[in-house]
Amino acid sequence: MLVIKALSSFGKYLELMKKTFSRPERMRMFFKQYIKEMNQLGVDSIGIVLLISFFIGAVICIQIKLNIQSSWMPRFVTGYTTREIMLLEFSSAIMCLILAGKVGSNIASEIGTMRVTQQIDALEIMGINSANFLILPKIIGMITMIPILVSFSIFAGFIGAYATSVIANVITLEDLTLGLQYDFKEWYVWMGYIKSIFFAFIISSVSAFFGYTVEGGSVEVGKASTNAVVSSSVLILFADIFLTQLLS
Amino acid sequence: MIEIQNLYKSFDDKDVLKDINATFENGKTNLIIGQSGSGKTVLMKCIVGLLQPTTGNILYDGRNYAAMGKKEKMLIRREMGMIFQSAALFDSMSVLENVMFPLDMFSDAPLEDRVKRARFCLDRVNLLDAQKKFPGEISGGMQKRVAIARAIALNPKYLFCDEPNSGLDPKTSLVIDDLIHDITQEYNMTTIINTHDMNSVMGIGEKIIYIYEGCKEWEGDKSQIMGATNEKLNNFIFASDLFRKVKEAYMSTHQTSTPKK
Numbered sequence: 001m002l003v004i005k006a007l008s009s010f011g012k013y014l015e016l017m018k019k020t021f022s023r024p025e026r027m028r029m030f031f032k033q034y035i036k037e038m039n040q041l042g043v044d045s046i047g048i049v050l051l052i053s054f055f056i057g058a059v060i061c062i063q064i065k066l067n068i069q070s071s072w073m074p075r076f077v078t079g080y081t082t083r084e085i086m087l088l089e090f091s092s093a094i095m096c097l098i099l100a101g102k103v104g105s106n107i108a109s110e111i112g113t114m115r116v117t118q119q120i121d122a123l124e125i126m127g128i129n130s131a132n133f134l135i136l137p138k139i140i141g142m143i144t145m146i147p148i149l150v151s152f153s154i155f156a157g158f159i160g161a162y163a164t165s166v167i168a169n170v171i172t173l174e175d176l177t178l179g180l181q182y183d184f185k186e187w188y189v190w191m192g193y194i195k196s197i198f199f200a201f202i203i204s205s206v207s208a209f210f211g212y213t214v215e216g217g218s219v220e221v222g223k224a225s226t227n228a229v230v231s232s233s234v235l236i237l238f239a240d241i242f243l244t245q246l247l248s
Numbered sequence: 249m250i251e252i253q254n255l256y257k258s259f260d261d262k263d264v265l266k267d268i269n270a271t272f273e274n275g276k277t278n279l280i281i282g283q284s285g286s287g288k289t290v291l292m293k294c295i296v297g298l299l300q301p302t303t304g305n306i307l308y309d310g311r312n313y314a315a316m317g318k319k320e321k322m323l324i325r326r327e328m329g330m331i332f333q334s335a336a337l338f339d340s341m342s343v344l345e346n347v348m349f350p351l352d353m354f355s356d357a358p359l360e361d362r363v364k365r366a367r368f369c370l371d372r373v374n375l376l377d378a379q380k381k382f383p384g385e386i387s388g389g390m391q392k393r394v395a396i397a398r399a400i401a402l403n404p405k406y407l408f409c410d411e412p413n414s415g416l417d418p419k420t421s422l423v424i425d426d427l428i429h430d431i432t433q434e435y436n437m438t439t440i441i442n443t444h445d446m447n448s449v450m451g452i453g454e455k456i457i458y459i460y461e462g463c464k465e466w467e468g469d470k471s472q473i474m475g476a477t478n479e480k481l482n483n484f485i486f487a488s489d490l491f492r493k494v495k496e497a498y499m500s501t502h503q504t505s506t507p508k509k
């Protein structure tokens with residue numbers, strides 16, 4: 001039963017995506033929405049990305065320096081490990097998990113509310129493809145903004161690591177810098193960007209799906225918002241495994 | 249003119265609409281009345297194409313909606329305006345932007361002209377002062393009027409109103425009713441209104457269809473309501489004490505006056 005339900009949901013999701021990905025009626029209106037969504041989904045998330053990344057960068061650095069680094073290890077280990085964790089997993093996958101909570105619930109509740117207050121019906125009556133008008137700018141906007149958010153996250157993580165060195169003297173500046181630069185592979189940065197683009201698509205499209213298919217009232221909108229966050233988080237985790245295998 | 253032919257609609261195994269036949273003329277306010285749950289909203293959703301009828305045809309000035317392709321359906325929808333029970337204004341946009349929205353979407357006119365048209369529509373519903381406000385900042389009656397302005401922005405041929413005055417006081421209801429009635433005549437639109445407000449029935453009921461448990465039970469206009477003999481209709485219309493007394497008074501004057509003729 002559960003399998004059948006999941007499959008039929010997936011079918012509906014594909015149908016919705018087919019409806020979403022078509023040429024916008026009016027480019028003028030699409031760009032207006034697109035700018036709005038980039039602002040609402042991307043720019044408004046920069047603060048939380050910076051905050052969390054800064055502290056995680058600092059904490060990783062402290063943990064490794066105090067608990068893992070030993071006298072027999074080379075002195076670049078702390079910086080090196082901090083960099084690799086930020087680049088490979090935190091700034092793409094974990095960051096997107098956090099964004100799934102913030103952005104996913106935002107998208108699902110906004111579209112869900114529009115559904116239950118008949119605003120989506122109003123769009124349809126006007127002869128507008130409501131999925132295309134509402135969802136496409138969100139997906140494209142999120143995909144546009146995510147590399148920027150990932151960059152901010154990496155950057156803030158490194159600042160956090162440096163802060164432990166400058167403020168708390170956990171590690172010397174030279175050791176940290178040496179570690180952060182040691183054996184740098186540019187591909188890891190690209191891998192983070194590529195993964196995050198897939199995650200951005202998952203967050204925006206899955207959350208939009210849950211919002212768009214709400215039936216009922218405010219209780220259902222709340223449920224849809226929760227489901228959107230849970231489902232997109234789980235999907236991000238699975239996608240992370242596949243993408244990491246594929247790209248490494 | 250909108251014609252409905254042998255319309256059936258069922259959900260799963262529940263028949264909601266059974267064999268509805270009706271003709272709605274242009275320039276007239278056509279009312280669909282009936283008890284809560286009788287299927288008015290479902291009927292209206294079938295007419296505008298938000299729901300697919302199980303069987304039956306809907307003709308818009310002779311054009312069969314069911315036989316149309318996707319493209320044509322989209323185009324005919326641009327000739328429709330609809331006012332929802334909940335007004336359904338876009339709450340992320342100001343009042344003026346709401347009214348401008350259909351124009352922004354479908355009109356090639358320059359911005360200046362679009363603003364002018366939107367202002368004209370807002371003025372028509374007497375809300376020019378509220379153009380900068382957001383839907384959350386205006387009253388329910390004002391929201392309904394904005395919805396009317398938005399619905400007429402593109403000069404629709406067909407106007408649909410699902411309970412336009414539910415939740416409004418009697419006086420505001422009259423304002424809305426009159427507005428819809430005047431606009432209908434002014435632009436010779438085909439207007440269909442769902443209602444169970446007896447004031448509307450008596451006020452603007454130029455053509456009335458009574459739906460009882462999904463079937464069309466009675467058809468006529470407001471002058472025929474008082475003398476109607478259909479029992480189900482009378483039970484519905486004259487359910488309240490006040491209306492029953494009005495009817496009794498009407499019948500007694502009617503009966504005593506006819507023999508004298």
Ligand SMILES: Nc1ncnc2c1ncn2[C@@H]1O[C@H](COP(=O)(O)OP(=O)(O)OP(=O)(O)O)[C@@H](O)[C@H]1O
Nearest residue numbers: 259262264282283284285286287288289290291444
């Ligand atoms: N999507 C649906 N699925 C199943 N049944 C439905 C659906 N929509 C409506 N119905 C049923 O159809 C019947 C008619 O509903 P409808 O909303 O048309 O009533 P109404 O006449 O508009 O009532 P009201 O005056 O309260 O708005 C109801 O019994 C309702 O349960």
Ligand SMILES: [Mg+2]
Nearest residue numbers: 288289290410
């Ligand atoms: Mg209804």
